[in-house]
Amino acid sequence: MFEQIKSAVTRLESYANKTPVLSSSTLNKMLGAEIYFKCENFQKIGAFKFRGAFNCISQLTEQEKQRGIIAFSSGNHAQAVALVGKMLGIKTTIVMPNNAPKIKLAATKGYGAEVVIYDVQTEIREDITGKIQEKYGYTLIAPFDNYHVIAGQATAAYELHQKVSGLTKLLAPCGGGGLLSGCAIATKGLNPDCEVIGIEPANADDATQSFNTGKLVSIPNPNTIADGTRTTSLGKVTFPLIQEYVDAMKTVSEEDIIQAVQFHLLRMKIVVEPSGALGLAALLSKSIAINSKEKIGVIISGGNIDPSTLIQMLEMSQ
Ligand SMILES: *Cc1c(COP(=O)(O)O)cnc(C)c1O
Numbered sequence: 466m467f468e469q470i471k472s473a474v475t476r477l478e479s480y481a482n483k484t485p486v487l488s489s490s491t492l493n494k495m496l497g498a499e500i501y502f503k504c505e506n507f508q509k510i511g512a513f514k515f516r517g518a519f520n521c522i523s524q525l526t527e528q529e530k531q532r533g534i535i536a537f538s539s540g541n542h543a544q545a546v547a548l549v550g551k552m553l554g555i556k557t558t559i560v561m562p563n564n565a566p567k568i569k570l571a572a573t574k575g576y577g578a579e580v581v582i583y584d585v586q587t588e589i590r591e592d593i594t595g596k597i598q599e600k601y602g603y604t605l606i607a608p609f610d611n612y613h614v615i616a617g618q619a620t621a622a623y624e625l626h627q628k629v630s631g632l633t634k635l636l637a638p639c640g641g642g643g644l645l646s647g648c649a650i651a652t653k654g655l656n657p658d659c660e661v662i663g664i665e666p667a668n669a670d671d672a673t674q675s676f677n678t679g680k681l682v683s684i685p686n687p688n689t690i691a692d693g694t695r696t697t698s699l700g701k702v703t704f705p706l707i708q709e710y711v712d713a714m715k716t717v718s719e720e721d722i723i724q725a726v727q728f729h730l731l732r733m734k735i736v737v738e739p740s741g742a743l744g745l746a747a748l749l750s751k752s753i754a755i756n757s758k759e760k761i762g763v764i765i766s767g768g769n770i771d772p773s774t775l776i777q778m779l780e781m782s783q
Contacts, residue, residue: 507767520617609643610700
């Protein structure tokens with residue numbers, strides 16, 4: 466798998482943005498440690514998902530590319546697949562829920578993908594996707610449970626370790642676990658002493674429960690502001706990888722997440738979506754014990770937030 470990650474690094478070389486690594490001296494003083502943020506909110510489409518989508522789709526056969534691709538997603542994966550489809554000239558269909566953030570819906574359409582909307586209350590997205598797929602012979606691009614997708618997401622952590630050596634901990638958010646499993650494998654390959662910690666909203670802590678019990682736990686329709694982590698469970702591929710390569714899982718409250726989004730915007734002057742702020746939320750809420758002089762890497766996974774949601778979050782008391 467580590468070799469696959471290195472191939473993904475090469476494959477993405479001239480397509481993905483080399484996202485910046487930022488730090489905040491205010492935060493470092495507050496925590497008594499050095500924190501390095503890998504800013505995937507500056508990635509193409511505003512989130513790391515471009516990496517996995519590009520690594521996966523660019524490796525399809527010519528025949529598969531000619532037939533077209535399909536994905537179901539409430540957000541960033543949809544935009545990523547739509548953009549890669551456009552870049553590579555592949556017909557793309559995206560199945561999205563009627564409660565998807567408006568900014569993500571508009572962006573997906575803007576990349577020229579055909580969008581099919583379904584009702585989350587009454588319809589099952591897998592059924593709808595399956596029917597369309599069968600009819601047209603499209604290839605399904607999975608959001609996380611696919612080795613090529615995982616290897617692509619891993620390149621975010623790979624780049625961070627290349628830029629900052631000697632990290633003692635790496636924090637990454639966890640939804641379906643594609644980002645976390647990939648980042649963990651990249652980390653253990655480049656810097657085995659670095660502890661990898663996955664962060665989830667407490668309201669969507671299925672991965673934490675699965676990790677702690679060794680059994681795959683599902684939470685249907687988890688209620689969290691962090692929409693990128695609303696997946697019901699880890700996948701068949703990501704779960705065993707997380708058990709093997711991740712050292713710990715931690716959870717954060719909705720209040721912690723809001724505070725972190727505010728800190729990113731007001732102190733660091735960067736727009737981060739709730740799912741992207743999970744790492745900082747864990748640090749600010751002291752869910753993670755920090756020794757002085759530690760060097761902690763944090764993956765900021767994305768920055769796509771509806772303006773109205775951002776305004777609401779800023780108006781909440783600090
Ligand atoms: C998809 C996504 C996540 C979760 O990634 P998984 O690979 O599903 O664990 C976290 N943050 C953002 C911004 C995302 O788009």
